[in-house]
C-alpha cells in the first residue's frame with residue numbers, strides 16, 4: 005500500500021535532492037517507522053513475558069539489525085552466515101534464535117556455541133547432534149488441527165517440523181538425553197492478514213505445546229509462534245491488528261497454562277516489522293508502446309524479485325506527477341527475462357522518461373532476495389534516520405563484487421593425470 009503518511013511526509017521533501025546527488029535506484033528504509041512497529045508489538049505484550057526476534061532474512065542489514073537490537077529485539081537466524089551476522093552486530097546468547105530447516109549437525113553446534121535458542125526441525129537432526137543446547141525446542145509440523153484455518157491445509161506437503169503425533173516422544177527422548185529446559189515452535193502463517201486465522205494458528209501451537217509437555221512430563225519455558233504476519237501490500241487492505249493478535253495469544257496461553265508458570269511467548273516476525281517501511285526509488289529510463297504500454301525503470305527484479313517470482317503485488321507511485329493524465333502500463337526492468345516486471349497493467353500518471361517511481365513495501369524480502377543475474381547488480385540501501393538524515397547503509401554492488409568469487413586462473417581440484425600414476 006502507499007508508504008505511511010509519516011514516511012512520505014519526511015521523505016518526499018528530500019527525495020529530489022537525494023536523487024540529484026546520489027542517483028537511482030536505491031532502497032530507502034524508515035528508521036522511525038521500523039522502531040515504531042517494534043515498539044507497538046512490545047506494547048501489545050506489556051507486562052507479559054514476550055520477546056520478538058526479528059527474522060534476519062527479511063532485511064539483513066547491520067544498521068537495521070542494530071536499530072532493532074537497541075530496542076530489545078532479538079534476532080532469528082536460519083543459517084551459519086546469519087548467525088555470524090547476528091554475532092557481529094552484538095546479538096549474544098538468547099538474543100538469538102536459530103530456527104532452520106534441513107540443517108547440518110555442525111550448524112547446530114555453531115548455534116549452540118553462541119548460546120542461541122535452537123529450534124530442531126526434525127528428530128533425525130536432533131539425534132545426530134552430539135551435545136544438546138541448554139534449552140531444547142522442536143518445531144511442530146503443520147497438522148491441520150486448527151479448524152477453519154486454510155493455512156493448515158497444506159499439512160500433507162510440508163517439509164517443516166516434527167509431526168504432531170511424534171512430538172511427545174521427541175521431548176521424552178530429549179529428557180532421556182539429559183535436557184531439562186524446553187521450548188516449542190510452530191509457524192504456519194505466511195503473509196497472513198487475517199487476525200482470526202493467525203490467532204487460531206498460534207493458539208493451536210500453544211495448545212499442542214501444553215498437551216505435549218504434559219504428556220512427556222517436561223516443563224515448557226517458551227512457545228515460539230514464529231513469524232508470517234502480513235502487511236497490506238494492496239491499497240484498501242487493512243493492516244494486521246497486532247493488539248488483537250496479542251490478546252488472543254495471551255488468552256490461549258492462560259487457558260492452556262492455568263498455573264503460575266506461564267511460558268514466555270516468542271515471535272520471529274520479519275515482514276511485519278520492516279516490510280512497510282521501505283521503498284525502492286527508481287527512475288523511468290524508457291517509455292514505449294509494444295503489444296503493451298511499457299515504462300522501463302532503472303531497477304530490475306534483481307533489486308526486488310517478489311513481483312516476478314511470486315506475482316506479488318507491490319504498489320507503485322509517481323510522487324511528482326500527480327497532476328498528469330493516467331495511462332495503464334507495465335513497469336519493467338532490464339533483465340533478459342519477460343518476468344522482469346514490477347507491475348503489469350498498472351494505472352498511473354503516464355510515466356515519462358526521467359520521472360521518479362517509487363515501488364512500495366520493499367522493507368522485507370526485497371534487497372535480501374536480490375541476485376546478480378545478467379550482471380544487473382543489487383542497488384544500495386539508504387536509511388532515513390529518526391533525525392531526518394539520509395545515510396547509506398549498503399553501497400551499490402560493483403563489477404569487483406560481481407567477480408569477487410571467480411577464479412580468473414582456475415584452481416586445481418582433481419587432476420586428470422591422477423589415473424596415469
Ligand SMILES: *Cc1c(COP(=O)(O)O)cnc(C)c1O
Pocket residue numbers: 059061062080103104191194195230231232233272273274275276368
Ligand atoms: C521466514 C521465516 C520467518 C519470518 O517470516 P516473515 O514472513 O518475514 O515474518 C520467521 N521464522 C521462520 C522459521 C521463517 O522461516
